[in-house]
Amino acid sequence: MEDRFADTGSALSDFATHFVVVGGKRSILFCRDARMSEGGDALLALLRADERNDVRVVSRLPGAAGELAGVDAVIIHDLALAQSGQSKEGLQPLADWVRSGGRLMMAGARGAFGPGGYRKTVLEEVMPVKFRPQNDKPRQVVLLLDCSDSMRAAVGSQTRLHLLKQAALRVLDNLDNGDSAAVVGFSETADTLAMMPLSRRTELDERIRRLEARTTTRIGSALAGVLASLPRGVESRVMLVTDGEEGESRSEASWRELGAAYSAAGCALDIVLTENVTRNWEVWLRAAGATGRTASVGSGGFGEILEALDRALVSGEQGLLDDGSSHSGFVAGGIALPLNLVCRTSPRQDLGPGDLLLEVKAAEGDGPTWPLVARREMAGRSVALCTEGAGPAWIEGGLLVQSVSQALGFLLAGAGEGKLDLVSREDRLELVWVSAETPPDCDLRLSTGETARLLFSGRWELAVVPAAREVSVFAGERLVQRMALPQLPERELALTGDDEAFFAAAESRGVTVLRSIENFQPRAAPEQGTLVALGWLAALAGIAALLAGFALRRR
Known part of the structure; x- marks a missing residue:
């Protein structure tokens, strides 16, 4: 913008330029699973219905600060971490952005919160809810770790055994106070199972540190021994980490019998395969009813063990999903809500009055309530919607839509203005x-x-x-x-005149003031394709013509 001032004595000092940054549409990054149709996404439709919103749909989470420049809000809708293009560590820039004033909403059930793989990540720390409810049952996890001779092999500058220990520590990091764990290394024989509460974390870490590579692997015997040693009546999970090479001859029938035993005991079996190869024994275990998740490394081999482990850990979070079938649905404030699925979470203790916008409970009994829509204000703002963004509850003017609209109003207040x-x-x-x-x-x-x-x-x-x-x-x-902020070009500015006060003020602001043509030393022309200021050539040509005129006149 150019402003004209009163006459200052020099025409060149009668003008000034300043920049005004004005508001526009609210730039919203809507992150969702590319495999889902946009047609039935009621949350996306609600955002697009507001003409102030510029919604860009992507299937990958931003992983660098530069990707968030100019973005007013990020909404993660049922996009599981495993499908987001990011690792747990790759979420740090997004969390930092929220802490510095950004706006984040997480919505959904299967692909969000704990079931989506976000529990114990930096995103959980900036959300209004904790991704595991306080009244959740204690978990009992057995880490069954393959310590065969193959663990001596090198992976870059480390050994397989070193990476295996990192993976084991990551499983312990995923547990909460009140949970218990056991660390069992095995090869031909298995270590003794000793279940410890997480309050004895130092001892558990020490057991991991003392693991050493041994001889051949007997996976079936190790699985059978662990199941026999587990206390009954407590929900348990066994996390088996192995390359899958079986060192004993075990029949298909024997494997199926072992799978049926795990199913009958109610013990889930998660398997992390450190080689990207299908193992028959794993297929037979699953066919016989052994529940849990199997995850294998990708083309990167053993070096991708942590990513495979994260995918397997998500299996333990599926118990946080509630479809309402066991208690005739959900109610909120005495009003029935036809929700397809709810992800159980807990509100943070530091939420203010009115930050829990909507809570639900089982339609039958006097059970606990869970947050359905919650908000949180820090330097930035965050919103949690703990149900799917589609379904019969998304009726225009209904209780859910009213609460979500209120939450979006909070999230986007002031954005783009x-x-x-x-x-x-x-x-x-x-x-x-x-x-x-x-x-x-x-x-x-x-x-x-x-x-x-x-x-x-x-x-x-x-x-x-x-x-x-x-x-x-x-x-x-x-x-x-x-x-x-306006990106001003580097100043190479020539001013002429006799207004000393103006020149002094200009020089104090870093403006180059030229008092004669001899002081002007133009820079070399930049590379082809950029703009070059050549106005000074006309001045030189004029001076040359003037001098030539004087010379001719003298003759």
Whole structure:
């Protein structure tokens, strides 16, 4: 924008330029499983019905800060971590973005929260709910680890055994206080099963540390021995991690009998295969009724053991899903809600009044309530919708749609709206409040580390323009606005005239002031395809013509 000022004595100093960043549509990244049809997605339709929203549907979670530039909100709808293109570690940039003022919503059941593989990740830490309810039954897990001679093999700079130990520690990290675990290494024989509460984590870690590679593998004997040693009447899971090479001759009938025994005992069996090969014994166990999940490494071989383990761990979270069939459905505030599926979670203790927008419970009995729609405000904002974004409960004007609309209003409040304008004054830079809302009455903090000092209501002084393309502005811990900053080109500016005060002010701001043509030393022309300022050539040509005219006149 160009402004004209009163005559200053030099025509060249009668103009100034400033940039105004204005609001636009709310940019929403809607992350969902590409295998699902968009047609029946009621949550997506609700967002698209608002003309202020610019919704972009993707099937991969953002994994870098650059992918979140210019995004107002991210919504994860039933996109399991295993299908998201990210690992647990790859979620860190998204969590950091929320902590610095971003907006995140997680919605769904099978592909969200614990069942979606997000429990014990950094995303759980920024959500309004914990991904495992406090009243969930204690878990009892046996880590059955293949310590055969093949574990001595190298994988890059490490050995297979070292990676196996990392995987075992990851399983323990996935447990909560109140759960129990046992670490059993095996080859020809298996270690003694000693179940310990997680409060004895140090001892469990020590058992993992002491594991050593031994001889050949007897998988069937190890599985049978563990099942015989498990206490009855407690829900248990066995997590078998092996390359699958069986060192004993065991018939198909024997394997099927073992699978039926696991099924009868109610003990789930999760299997992580560290080689991408189908094993007959695993097929026979499953055919006989052994429940659980089998996950194998991909083309990367043993080095992908952690990713395979994460996929297997999701099996233990499926018990958090409730389809209502065992208790005649769900009610909220005495009103029946026809929900297809609910993912049981627990509200965080630090939620404020009104942050639990909707809770549900079993239609029969006096059981506990679970969050269905919840919100949380930090520097950023987050929303949890613990049911599928489609189904008969999504009736226009119904209780669920009202609660979700309220949650979206909270999540997107202020998104895409310009509240602050960056203005250059005579001797300083200022942030100016341009919104109809009441401005903050304190200094403003920028995500790049600078502080804008409050001058008076609606105006703040800023020492320098932050060296960033985008900056988050905070009043205390509350996000005021994410501002896209103007990208000014490097200044090579020539001004001529005799206004000394103007030149002094220009030089103090880093503007190159040329007092004669001899002081002008233009840079070399940039590479082809970029704009080159060649206005100075006309000036040189004019001077040359003038000198030639003088010479001719003297003759």
